[in-house]
Amino acid sequence: MRKEHLITATQLSRADIEAVLDRAAEIDADPSAWAEKYETAVLALCFFEPSTRTKMSFDTAMKRLGGTTTDMGGVESSSVKKGESLADTMRVVEGYADAIVLRHPSEGAAQLASEFVDVPVINAGDGAGQHPSQTLLDLYTIREHTGLDDLSIGIMGDLKYGRTVHSLANALTNFDVRQHFISPESLRLPRSVRFDLHESGAQLREHTELDSVLPELDVLYVTRIQRERFPDESEYRAVAGEYRIDAKTLEDGKSDLAVMHPLPRVDEIAPDVDTLEQAQYFEQAHNGIPVRMALLDELLGGVPQ
Amino acid sequence: MSDRELRVSKIRNGTVIDHVSGGQALNVLSILGIDGSEGLGVSIVMNVPSAQLGKKDVVKVEDRELSQSEVDVLSLIAPEATINIIRDYEVTKKTRVDQPETVTGILSCPNHNCITNGGEPVETKFSIVPDGVRCAYCGTIIRDSIAEHIDTE
């Protein structure tokens, strides 16, 4: 890995990914061995957009490595409200921490931040851009459940604005994976993501319906279609209804299918799926801790203790 | 070019940008950041017949020799352009524009949600991709009518 920063999944090679996942597995097997590894480290949590799980999981990951975190707090209470640029905020926060986790509503924010600071920046979501640390835990979950080669994955929902989708699709091109993208026409993958996928020789197909492709999938990655993406309520309801799954839908899938979701879900996965073997999304969320511990270890490695 | 076609008088020193795609002369000036306020003598000829391009524009800038890196960004909108450095009425150097690897501070990103449109202290940066350019921040690709995205501020 370019050790400095984690900005987009396109920067990750197969070796980079495997190094983090292997380390995560080691941590998962014996977390207590890591409890004092980064005792003096401070991780800055800069969330310019609301977040529950990503923020909590970075917070927990840093603490489980023995370190502490410092939280910028909500945008409402911060200097951003007074009109400070992101560049300035980052330059100030750099002095407080050994690494920065950044979530921001604008695409390219993490890239910009990384140009102004010397500590590692982790992109925890930049608008409709990328969310590469989520991808690492997604890959960890897939590897544990199914393995990462000779795999058919269906990625469904809001593929246009879904940053977890963009990062996952990019990263999967490092493996022997057939990618099926299932979405309404209006929420197809953006041109820039398709460009990257073609550049890296991805095996991909796009569909507007799940039915035809479901039987061959090993993994179904569901994402939320947001109301705001549609001009009116009725259009939203008509479209979103097509990309919902329940226990009955899954009868046509493989019995060892893994159903995943970056969470939070609303109603795109019915609660009757939760108790099925296929439901992997809570496991997936839990994997955020060892994977983010491994990522922090990768990026902080060499920090003088 | 014959004298019949030489529609503006000869300049003593400066740069002639020839074989500009027809209609792009003003964008050429805009990319070069020349708007007349510098006091340079500037003449342009637009949409004159060209064997090579059908129609071409010619831009002449007096008393300024443009560097290769300055003119290379012109390849975005005028890939066939030739650059003639004029000294004492004679063409002393003739080069083609080369495609640069990146274009900094010239184009603005069409993605309104891109961080470069958010009042941050950075110049835009685009990399060259096959048949277009790509924002180094948000990844947005511009394929058509690149000239429309020239930052004219």
Ligand SMILES: Nc1ncnc2c1ncn2[C@@H]1O[C@H](COP(=O)(O)OP(=O)(O)O)[C@@H](O)[C@H]1O
């Ligand atoms: N002293 C000058 N003042 C203005 N324009 C000039 C001068 N000398 C040459 N040019 C123009 O520069 C371009 C290149 O000139 P030249 O090398 O003579 O022609 P070509 O490239 O067509 O063989 C032409 O458009 C020509 O009209």
Ligand SMILES: [Zn+2]
């Ligand atoms: Zn951009």
